[in-house]
Amino acid sequence: MSDILIRRALIADGTGTPPFEGDILVEGAIIRQIGKLDTAGAKKIIDARGLVVAPGFIDMHCHADFSLPVLPTADSLVHQGITTAVIGQCGLSPAPLPDQKRDEVIAGLSGILSELEAEIPWHEWSSFGEYLSFLTRLGISINVVSLVGQGTIRASVMGFKAGRSTPEQMALMQREAIKALKEGAFGLSTGLIYPPGSYASTDELIELTRVVAREGGLYFSHIRGESETLLDAVAEAIQIGRETKAPVQVSHFKAAGRENWSKSKEALGLIERACDEGVDIATDMYPYTAGSTMLVAVLPEWAQEGGKEVILGRLSDPSACLKMTQDMREMGFARSVEWDRVLITGSPRHTEYRGRYVSELAYEAGQTAQEWVFAALLETELQIHMAIFAMSEDNRRQEVKHPVMTFCTDGMGFSAKGKSDRTLTHPRSYGAFPRILSHYVREERLLSLEEAVHKMTGMAAKRLGLKDRGLIKPGLAADLVIFDPERVKDKASYENPHQYAEGILEVIVNGKSVVHDGTHTGSRSGIVLSRT
Ligand SMILES: [Zn+2]
Structure with a gap:
């Protein structure tokens, strides 16, 4: 007997075509059948009349690599319908930690992690592969696509000092990057405002990214400037893509600062033109006008x-x-x-x-x-x-519907249960994806439900080269979210961020219910994804 039968759902299948009514049959971790399945039975039947079923959402930029070791259930993310997160962002990955600079790198990374309420078990890993194995052993509620951070690699080879890399240091950094890719990383990330990654020149980044591209890896970048120097920074990302042939993702797109708001359109224009010229480049955003760091x-x-x-x-x-x-x-x-x-x-x-x-x-x-x-x-x-x-809501309205745009939280997994005096984290960790569906789709009608779902799923999966996810199709992984299109809503605010979104009723990760009736089941059916 099959495991789950979702009945009479409005299926937004991730391709961007209008939703259609149908049933979905899940067997094990796989979507087995879609259609009018009147005679099918299953151990668990979900009546989804009036509800939308979509592929699980893909968070294109997430820092959960630091929260998963202490909160493997990633509650604030799964309650948004996120089933896969791209981690290891902004040049800052928790591995590799080679012996010679281990303590220095950990100290450097720890500085940015004071929001976490538990100690990271650094002793569990040294190499990138060991970090990923640790996640697998621990069991996690979401799937992860991992990137290795250029900042972490540079720190582990050169420490936190400024200055150019020598040819020997470059060779070591390239070796670390390739090793991480072979151990499971999908690519390299940079955070070009954060030391020591920011000390790398464009040439250094190209030299490092070139070996990543040769291995089929991606290049994700928190670019060198998101305000005054936004256009130069986008141009640098394009140059890196053009010269290395790596697919480039400009992370958490924004034009920050009132005097730079006019640059949003120009920056997206640069990206569009680069695409026309054959550079593989796109971007993602979180749907808020405040950043957080x-x-x-x-x-x-x-x-x-x-x-x-x-x-x-x-x-x-x-x-x-x-x-x-x-x-x-x-x-x-x-x-x-x-x-x-x-x-x-x-x-x-x-x-x-x-x-x-x-x-x-x-x-x-x-x-x-x-x-x-x-x-x-x-x-x-x-x-x-x-x-x-620092951002303009008018820009946000244009950005969400732009053809190169996918979505992210730029957040981590938190639990709404916690100490009352803890950090007011940015609401995006709880509300980014529901906010797109409620604010920009339902209220402002800036994009259709199917377009938004496509950006959150099929389009994101394609960018990442995930062939077995991102669509509702027989044979693909059963990562699914069921939500009420009339009720879905982010509740997290800047003043009171630790609140789960509403209207996300069921979340299925690899065929297992992680959210049932709006409540986390405790299931840890997420996996560390590998490149296919
Ligand atoms: Zn960043």
Whole structure:
């Protein structure tokens, strides 16, 4: 007898064609049959009248590689209908950790992970393959597609120092990248605002990406600039794609800062033109107007160099603070920052900052915004997270429907049950995919349900080269989500992010129910996907 029969669903099959009514039969981990299956039976029958069944959503940019080891059930992600996440992003993967620089790399990565509420079991792995085996042993509720981080590789070969790589160092980095690909990575990621990955020149990136492309790997990039220098940064990503032939994904697309809003259209235009010229390039986004990162990212680029101790030294040196203040007014990311749009979302040592804007906190302290930022970073040893409202909703409306656009959370898996004073994480970790369906599809009608589902599934799977997922078709993996198109809605807000989305009723991962009747079943039927 078959395992699951979904009856009378409205099937949005991931191809982008209009939904049709039908039944779906699942056997083991596979979709067996689709159609009018009146005589079929199964151990479990789901009456899906009035509901939409889609392939499980694919999160094109996710940092769950750090949350899965401590929360393998990935609750906030599965409650969005996500069944596969692309991890190892922004140049920051948890492996490889070769012996010679192991502690240094872990310390560097840990700085960005203060949102997590449990210790990462670093001792479980060294190589990339060992990390993936650890996930398999642990059991996880979603599938993962993994990337190896160029920042992690560079740190493991060269430490966190700036400067060019020598030919020997390049050879070592290439060897690490190829090794990770052979052990399961789908490609390389870069995070070109985060040291030490950001120290790599375009030429260095091309040299490294070339060997990745030769192995059939992808290139995902948090590009070098998302505000003033957005167009140059997109051009760099295109150049890397053109010269290496790697498929390129520009991650979490945005034009940040009011004065850069007009660049969104131009940047997407550059990507379109590159596609026309034969470069394999696309992009993804999360559907919010605020970004989220560590507060330290507002410092001038030079002031973020050298690692934590060096940065703290600068923050306690008045002349360095003066220079930072000047540079923040004149250049880089900080120039376009509006301090009344920078929300502190958490700091383990100063929970009273949580939920307040930098402009208010500075005013109360009788300081300028820059003075407050320097003092707060110093006092907390850089452990402050922010949400920064820097994007235009008008741009978001155009971006969601753009033909090169797929979707992501740029988040991690969290559980809504947790300490009340914890970090107000960005709502995208709970609401990104439901928000597309409720806000942009149902309310604003900017794209049809089938288009949105196609971007979340079939189109994303194709980008990743996943031949066995992303569509509802006999023989493909049974990753399915059943939702109520009238009720689906994100509930997470900036002030109260730890809330699951509504209307996502059933989530099936490799034929097993991970969400049933809107509740996580505890099933850990996700797998580490490999390139086919
Ligand atoms: Zn990023």
